Amino acid sequence: MLIKTLLSCLLLPLGIMAALDDKAQLANRTIDRTISLRTHSIYPPYIDQDLQNRWWDFGADAYVNTNKYIRLTRARASQMGWLWSRAPLTASNFVLEIEFKVSGDNNHLYGDGLAIWLTKDRAQPGPVFGSKDNFEGLGLFLDTYANSRHPYSFPRINAMLGDGKTSYDLDNDGEKNSLGACSANFRRTNVATKLKITYLREQYLNVKIQYKAWDEWTDCFTVQGVTLPLAPYIGFSALTGDVSDNHDIISITTYSAILSSPDAQRDKLTGNAGRKFGISQSSSWTWTFVKLFLFVGVVAGALYGYKQHTLRQSRGGLGGGTFGSMGRTMQGLGGAFDSKRF
Known part of the structure; x- marks a missing residue:
């Protein structure tokens, strides 16, 4: 005995x-290599000979400057525009890199911001930065106008994981259902502003931003154990009210991430x-x-x-x-x- x-x-x-x-082996799995997905990437001149894009739709007040950007809204009141992928993203693990620009002549009153979507539905206009409320999937909001008082500063990046039933907390700038957030002065910068979203299914979601200097990435937030809907659409939308800004998408690059095995x-x-x-x-x-x-x-x-x-x-x-x-x-x-x- x-x-x-x-x-x-x-x-x-x-x-x-x-x-x-x-x-530890499961936690230490990293991205071994990436494969660029042409179906979910877009660059200048954005459109083909038919003034369309094979893989992307844009609409409402959005328009295309073939040499510079896709402008979702101009710096005018009461505008709304969107850009959506036509095909769902089937990669389980991916890296999404977006170059964007938020600018305007007014240094004191500007807004409202733009949103990046990874959701089951696509191209449905609504009150949440120009897209529908009660969405199912991830909404990442680049908010430039504070609707209420907060202990943190704006502009601010805030994420919400929607279940299809819960409304976005518009009055409090999404604070009630925040998945992760950070403050970053990405408006009117001297360098190209970029956002990088890395998602590994059921492992983590990481968001980084470049706005201080070229190739200097700042961590915004990381959330463990996140599960997004299978095969979501990628979307971008922007909205202006009484205050306004130019909200531009410069380029979108999507990669499928191949993970290394634990061994x-x-x-x-x-x-x-x-x-x-x-x-x-x-x-x-x-x-x-x-x-x-x-x-x-x-x-x-x-x-x-x-x-x-x-x-x-x-x-x-x-x-x-x-x-x-x-x-x-x-x-x-x-x-x-x-x-x-x-």
């Missing part, structure tokens, strides 16, 4: 370590460490066998120690046997050994 308990105590930490290692990720990390410290992959396998051998040695040593302890107990303790004889011998030597010297 004691042997079983001892083995359990020795094996339990290894089991915990193995479970944590498996969990490949571990080999990749091992390979990097090996190159850094001069350790080959074969030596890492050798170290694995060494650790296994050490574990077997610990178990064998524990069993041997238990066996010797049982044997000594059966002989009446340390008084008999080899240790008892040694004790009598040491006593017979008398003062030949002074314990204080040691």
Whole structure:
């Protein structure tokens, strides 16, 4: 019974370590490579000879300047415009990079903002930055006008995961149902403003923004365990009211993300460490066998120690046997050994 308990105590930490290692493998899965999706990307001149685009629709007040942008709204009151993909995005994991521009002549009163959509429905105008309310999927709002007082500043990026039944909290700028948010002064910048959305199904959603300097990405927010609708449409919409701005889409690039397997990720990390410290992959396998051998040695040593302890107990303790004889011998030597010297 004691042997079983001892083995359990020795094996339990290894089991915990193995479970944590498996969990870490899932968490450490990264994007191994990306594939550009032409069907969900758009660049100048935006339209073909028929003044249309094969993969995208635009409408309402939106218009196209073939050399510069797709302008969703002009800096005029009461405008609304949209741009939507015609085909749903079937990639389970993807990276979406949008270059946009929000500008206007007024430095004090401007708004309302633009929205980026990953939803089941498409091209349905409404009150939420020019698109429908009670949406199902992700709405990412680049809000430039505060409808109420907040402890944070505007412009602000705010996300909401809609279930098809919950309305957007318009009066409080989406604060009630916020999935993640950050403040970023992306209006009238000196560099190209870009937004990067990285989504790994059932793992995480990450949003970054470039607005301070070229190729300087600032983390906005990351949310773990997010699940978006399967095959959502990509959309963009903007709205102006009494205050207004130009809301421009410059380019959209969508990538399908190919994830590394857990084993490949571990080999990749091992390979990097090996190159850094001069350790080959074969030596890492050798170290694995060494650790296994050490574990077997610990178990064998524990069993041997238990066996010797049982044997000594059966002989009446340390008084008999080899240790008892040694004790009598040491006593017979008398003062030949002074314990204080040691």
